[in-house]
């Protein structure tokens with residue numbers, strides 16, 4: 253139980269923020285946590301389940317006297333939220349965010365912040381396909397990465413403090429520059445999500461042909477895609493619109509490779525297919541060795557079973 | 562404990578066959594189970610772990626006196642195996658298979674079988690990314706579908722018996738024609754696998770650029786793809802080469818949709834993206850309601866944790 257910030261404000265009260273709240277409580281990282289979400293419904297629900305010590309009716313109220321402000325809203329509204337809270341920030345406050353894209357968030361948020369504040373963009377590499385105030389759980393960040401972008405803030409002590417805070421939530425923290433972050437995440441997360449959305453969309457078209465059998469017999473492979481493609485539409489719209497370049501570049505490469513594999517199928521080139529699949533199998537091993545997944549049937553998600561939908 | 566067949570022969574001793582064996586033992590479905598695999602290594606391993614009552618050194622020995630012969634080998638070698646065992650089949654034996662493709666297997670196997678035998682092609686919709694004799698577990702088929710193709714066999718009593726056998730293994734059995742099977746599975750399994758293989762291949766190329774960070778920070782989305790893309794190369798080569806038409810047709814549609822989404826990203830058409838992602842989210846709900854997946858973090862795989870790789 254080491255308190256790291258006296259007062260923390262969470263702006264946005266969905267999966268990421270609620271998991272941070274329960275994680276802060278678990279480790280005693282904050283004296284008091286205030287929160288704000290856009291809709292009355294979410295604020296009401298947060299009060300019902302004890303999410304935040306105080307749920308405020310405006311973002312400006314929530315950030316009052318906060319030592320750390322965490323922007324937990326979709327990437328596309330980070331700038332507007334920053335503009336709204338900026339005049340109300342405590343002297344020397346640290347602002348961070350959890351957005352899945354970094355360069356665009358820095359471009360949108362930085363201009364609004366006062367000089368006395370310190371902006372340290374962040375991105376915890378942890379999530380589920382669920383969203384909203386009920387989706388969070390304290391274990392979400394355990395043993396996951398949290399990437400921090402250090403070059404917007406000139407105070408190394410604050411970067412250290414935020415690092416300790418995320419470590420207190422269970423994460424392993426690394427620093428990275430924003431452009432590089434967006435490329436790496438484009439490969440490991442953004443492009444795969446778009447591809448899963450596309451495949452599920454294709455199946456939906458075909459469902460009309462095959463009479464819901466696609467759902468009935470949905471097998472491994474597709475089942476995993478549907479889970480990915482169940483992720484929050486607003487969050488993902490904003491991710492793609494704000495990481496355009498990297499996403500499109502990777503999708504371009506993807507299409508090239510897919511065409512090569514399609515040609516191998518068409519021409520019956522079994523050796524090419526076998527070699528390709530052998531190579532991709534080895535990558536899985538790398539990931540398991542890197543500790544980013546386990547071989548257990550819950551795929552390393554651990555944490556509390558979330559029973560909704 | 563209802564014995565359904567006196568003697569069952571498993572040809573091929575990998576994930577599917579070994580799960581069938583443990584499932585037969587759990588439910589007492591067979592008097593004796595013989596087995597054969599191509600390599601000495603696999604046969605040795607099978608003997609070590611008690612997989613099959615008798616492990617034979619040839620397929621012809623294994624099928625001797627068998628009332629049910631199950632072909633559990635890759636789709637591409639079903640024909641050759643059928644040719645080898647055909648002269649040694651017991652009078653009136655039932656032959657089935659578990660191949661992921663049905664029309665090509667029927668084309669390859671049927672011509673070799675003697676008139677007195679009865680061929681009932683099958684496909685259990687259950688699997689993991691693991692393969693080999695150690696990969697199986699009795700629960701694999703619990704509450705999963707097994708599709709049977711009934712029109713190669715003129716004896717309805719044998720179709721009933723095989724249905725009861727699969728039900729004894731825990732599965733829900735339905736009948737379907739072979740072409741329709743190949744289209745439905747093309748959508749729900751074959752195309753998704755090819756796409757996952759492709760995406761992981763792209764990441765592998767980029768890894769050289771980004772220095773193994775793709776593995777280190779592999780996030781949700783990509784992690785699931787790598788698991789799919791860790792599936793057995795031989796099995797999947799054979800699936801694609803033997804379900805060419807449906808796979809290529811679905812990939813054609815996939816590419817069209819992907820281009821539409823890429824254009825929406827490029828032009829900043831957020832409404833199109835949001836609508837698309839909202840539609841795919843609804844499909845997930847259908848699948849959970851259809852009982853083909855759960856919302857628990859093991860994604861309905863249940864069964865015994867498989868700890869290898």
Ligand SMILES: NC(=O)c1ccc[n+]([C@@H]2O[C@H](COP(=O)([O-])OP(=O)(O)OC[C@H]3O[C@@H](n4cnc5c(N)ncnc54)[C@H](OP(=O)(O)O)[C@@H]3O)[C@@H](O)[C@H]2O)c1
Pocket residue numbers: 263264265266267268269288289290291292294295324325326327329333350351352353375376377378379380381382383384385387484487491
């Ligand atoms: N989900 C993941 O897997 C994941 C992983 C890492 C990072 N992230 C990032 O984390 C951030 C939040 O994601 P999440 O999964 O927690 O989303 P979420 O569960 O959908 O929650 C989003 C929250 O933002 C609020 N919000 C939306 N627009 C707002 C606005 N204009 N002003 C104030 N509040 C607003 C929502 O309020 P209402 O409920 O009232 O609408 C909601 O409380 C996103 O930037 C996302 O990129 C997500």
Ligand SMILES: NC(=O)c1ccc[n+]([C@@H]2O[C@H](COP(=O)([O-])OP(=O)(O)OC[C@H]3O[C@@H](n4cnc5c(N)ncnc54)[C@H](OP(=O)(O)O)[C@@H]3O)[C@@H](O)[C@H]2O)c1
Pocket residue numbers: 572573574575576577578597598599600601603604633634635636638642659660661662684685686687688689690691692693694696793796800
């Ligand atoms: N894995 C899945 O998710 C899944 C799901 C449903 C259906 N299926 C189908 O089930 C079948 C088997 O798949 P699996 O996952 O069990 O594969 P697996 O674990 O790789 O096992 C394949 C078995 O076939 C044997 N084999 C290969 N070539 C042979 C030959 N020419 N003669 C005799 N035996 C041979 C192998 O012997 P060695 O070990 O000696 O090489 C091995 O025992 C495939 O047709 C596949 O399409 C798979």
